[in-house]
């Protein structure tokens with residue numbers, strides 16, 4: 388080890404002074420290109436720190452804002468305001484457009500469908516199933532069988548006021564609980580089960596059907612129609628088709644006649660914006676059975 392850096396004869400480079408068995412370590416300087424980039428990044432970082440938000444100042448609950456005073460959060464908030472404003476225009480347009488005219492405006496229709504689908508998932512799918520496929524007691528909305536009507540206005544009224552719900556204008560009807568309330572005997576109900584079964588062209592006990600004819604006319608036809616064709620004014624289901632709200636096997640029919648069902652659909656006018664209800668009406672109407 389010497390006080391002055393020794394220069395290696397062969398390469399002309401200074402040595403570090405470390406030596407092992409006659410092999411000396413060279414103190415090769417960093418390549419210039421590497422040094423330039425390194426110093427460059429430091430310079431950029433310094434400039435960045437001056438211009439942009441950099442150091443936190445936790446004791447003052449703030450941070451060094453930088454000369455450009457840029458804020459990701461404020462930029463985001465401004466974007467959200469812009470987005471809401473553009474959506475707001477669509478919402479207002481939808482609320483002010485007659486429902487049957489929405490389909491003529493492709494952009495508005497697409498907006499209504501997207502908003503309707505999303506609102507349906509949030510509010511309706513729990514009962515009506517994903518995409519409105521229905522479940523026992525909860526009508527399918529994808530078919531063309533309607534209890535109360537399948538026009539845009541019918542659907543909007545149903546959603547707005549509900550069925551047997553809390554609204555003063557709710558759709559309402561009540562099938563009597565013929566068995567529980569003692570209006571019909573067990574054997575009369577058994578005969579009616581056969582009768583209802585036969586209405587959809589299924590095999591049933593002929594003698595029971597004959598006995599039940601008058602019972603049906605007296606007790607059921609007022610809502611379900613002479614031939615079980617249903618009545619939308621009362622939300623009374625068609626009994627002569629193969630679609631069943633509560634089930635079409637004998638046991639389900641017996642339960643319905645004995646205890647009645649009283650299905651409740653909530654009203655939404657207090658919970659959803661008018662434009663959302665419009666979007667839902669357009670969406671449900673387009674599911675397959677709109678009239």
Ligand code: HEC
Nearest residue numbers: 510511514524526533534535536545550622650651652667
């Ligand atoms: C708590 C369960 C429930 C929820 C949530 C619900 N519904 Fe219903 N909905 C029902 C029931 C039950 C009926 C059938 C009532 C009856 O017996 O008439 C019904 C009936 C309907 C009908 C009438 C169908 C026809 O055949 O006339 C429409 C349309 C409808 N619902 C749409 C919706 C929409 C849209 C939503 C979401 C905003 C929704 N429902 C949320 C239970 C529900």
Ligand code: HEC
Nearest residue numbers: 561562606607610622623624631632633634643648649650
């Ligand atoms: C006041 C009107 C009214 C009368 C009278 C009435 N129903 Fe109903 N019925 C309804 C309504 C409304 C529904 C379905 C909605 C609910 O209660 O949830 C229904 C449902 C049914 C269903 C279930 C249909 C399905 O798709 O699952 C059957 C079956 C039925 N009624 C049979 C009868 C028979 C049989 C009688 C006569 C003994 C009768 N109803 C009398 C109104 C009536």
